[in-house]
Amino acid sequence: MSVKNPVETLLQWAKEKPNQGWLFQPVNGVWKKYTWAECEAQVRSMATALRNLGLPAGAAIAISGRNTAHWFLADMAIAMAGYVSVGLYPKQAPDAVKYILNHCEAKAIFIGPMPDVDEFMGCLPQGIITIAFPYPDVPKCDHNWDDLVRASEPFAGYQPPDPKQMVSLIYTSGTTGNPKGVIITGENLTFATQGLLKAMPAIGQERFFSYLPLAHAFERGAVELASIYLGGEVWFLENLDKLAEQLKEVAPTRFYGVPLVYSRIQAGVLKKMPQEKLDRLLRIPLLSSLIKKKIRKAIGLQNARYLFVGAAPMPVPLMEWFAKLGITILQGYGMTENNIYATASLPGANRLGAVGRAMPGADMRLSEEGEIQFKHPGVTLGYYKDKDKTDELFTADGWLRTGDKGRIDEDGYLYITGRVKDIFKTLKGKYVAPAPIEGALSRNTDIDQLCFVGAGLKQPIMIVTLSANGLAKPRADVEKGLIADMEAVNATLEPHEQIAKIVVAKDAWTIDNGVMTPTMKVKRNEVEKRYLPLLEKHANDYKTKVVWE
Template structure:
């Protein structure tokens, strides 16, 4: 038995056990960094990053856990949390783990009605909320939540809404209660953690879903313990890593990253404000970071747009360097696949060295200069963008996982990643392809079912323990997995041709630096069309250069000039597609897709049915008078 197998098979009972062991092993090492506003430094004020050691973290986590115990909560009873990504979210989650209760994750962007549904369906007894805004969502539905007793607020203020029938505490008050409880019962947390069973409910995460009501995914303590150990033995996280964490912690990906960090004892710098990512990276100087493909697309499009705006030699140098990066990464990968070793022609290595001095060094510096890898999930990254960042020295390590698998089941290794794939299975996880191409998974990270939905559970979990993902894919000779599309997204044209829309959408995003989102349509139609949105930060400078300054985003998007610009990229993509795959018509929408209008999930996946319904008239107009193509 290998050492990795031994560690996996002898994994601890829970992340709570791992946490207490981590604190005992490295009490004085840094655990978390977080930003704090400092007053009196200029009109707008400034921020500074502060740290918690593992011992300081434990003091707060144990106080929170003990505070929860004073509420009379029993093992596996649910406590919800609705907050943006911040250090208090992590402390509360670890506190729930150590109290033996189960966390119910609620996205802070979730509306009041759906928040109430999740709280009722989960049977949550208490909820942590970030502020008055999140409290208000709970307060207006208290009549329909008879099981909810307590609300704990991270950031209280003078305008907190009344919550009839609920005990409203601040986080500080809960910790004070917990500290007093521990003075009387110093072994309370050790006893609570000692009672945790591997198959006990740890977390309910409700799928954001692209259709229908969210389903509560039941993840047990062993799911997270497996994730923690698998990340360590596979080298995804190292003890000396500094991880920049901005992803929503209500998402399964963020939960898995915390589990791995506790196991390795590395550092997390946490700040969920999307508009601070670019500012934070040079300050934090992370060695690892997890992200969604949309972020890398935005970064690439921004770099390309700035170089074009500068024009002349700078733009030509960028275009040349971008192609060199792609050639360098693609050639290196192809030689590894073919021969087992990386081999590059001298002329390409020389060009890459020159491009590195001129361009790539600045890109790495923008990411903090220390990044050894950035894990990417939730959707496919266009290969051309993946090759660009790989060649520039910012490896984007695509992985694959679902809420139902407690996040990652496959991931690309730092030392041998392959663009266009989602890597190899994590140790202890099995992957196979069904006869119809569907990806099936089995392993300790797989959920124990959907909460209160045995029929839905039976639809995806078979009697042999295989989880049916609904994704279509393939496995190459070296064990790397490639996702080709969502099973439910595949459609057939009226001419009987199958279309994988994700593949076409990915190609378009790779060639069009102005693209934000694209939705290819054609189910039971006689040709494909597309709904396209453009990136405001990129299209507005272009509009200025075209004499369209002063117009709104909507006016620019609907202009003949913008249509002609996008049409050039559509035709470029069409040139590499089969006739039945080509986009015959498209519409540029008057605004981008967003979470607020329900068009994107919190993890930035497009809700196809929602978008198609909202823009049904636009779609129908593209098929008016259509004849067989």
């Protein structure tokens, strides 16, 4: 029996539980509920409206703005009408916006609430049709969502397309060069989502909190599509300033984050209860379980049965810190090109430092060089309009090359040991893999972000930014901790790999200042370029162990 696609599943829930809430959208702090039946009606009418715009069959239609109920509805309407959806990040660089919309030849775009909206509107190609989502601060467009829905008859006679047909383009926010359009078929989506739900089945009514960018394959699959297949609720974050407040309010049953989100949650807890006091209270048997319960509730994670971290390695000490509070964080691994369907740690099968075992139906192997490779029905057909890059993506026998290096232990757990391309050579002619060394030093809670560089240097140097915890401390205390941890890490390394010194950067690394991708990955080449003069100045000073920018 073939698996229903997301549109068919939405129509099924609208029949089976029409009055139950699916999407919960906050506007000025007030939650608006959209039931399955209301969502179906809006999707059907918008699908008709899109057809009435006279767009060619299979045309690309973009969706922009932060996560909202209408992002989901637009995605489903595009699919129902037989078009191809293209998500854009709310904080996408102007050059990337122009490139993506021109590359996919987008004929229309949904405009949602976002920062720097005027700059974004200035990037749109001539002739593209704009449709405004019904939220405050969305600029005037050619059409308005509510007007189009009111004026259009519900779409009738929906016919599911061939599962092998392209339904979406997901542009990777690569750390170098132009974004690449990853082709996503209906089969890719259903295979990955069904496998995810097989590995992590529902337990009662599921409640999701949507705040990671929907332009990313992970949020789309693990929240939007998973919520459709599970019939779960989705509550949206209103804006980033309200993350702590609304996470507590929503208290989801599944929560996903990048390491930076979890380190910010940790910083929030330690701000209210310093580590020494927390350790003291956790040592008291009668108080310990009460304190843990209170903290979990204060964060909003008391109901979370599945807590995942992805996009970048999470420091083991940070995972251990949460574990002491009774919060098990599971690390997963995947990439847009395999629909984020690769490996995951699961409850009862979690190994710290590993990214889990292969997901159901996901064949995994290591090449002779240690590159991690995959083969399964969730893997993309390739990059849109780019045969050369597509050819590079696959091995001669059709396996997806991830570009990541790893090792697999005797129980099948995968450990990421670095990027094939991130390995650099120092002036001594020796190769260094930065990822494990960065992971080892990130035990220091005064560090927020870090990047190990060494190309063109005699000895590698670690560049770090400070966490809220580090910024609040006297400089001498921070230095003392950094030197102690650096020496402890160096004791485990080969001489050519050892950290020569730590450079403390003055400014945080953000998407806005171009040092991070929209998926919160540090752009290594950008860090090297930005701090090169500082590195050259201090490279030959072997006495100073910590340098402040």
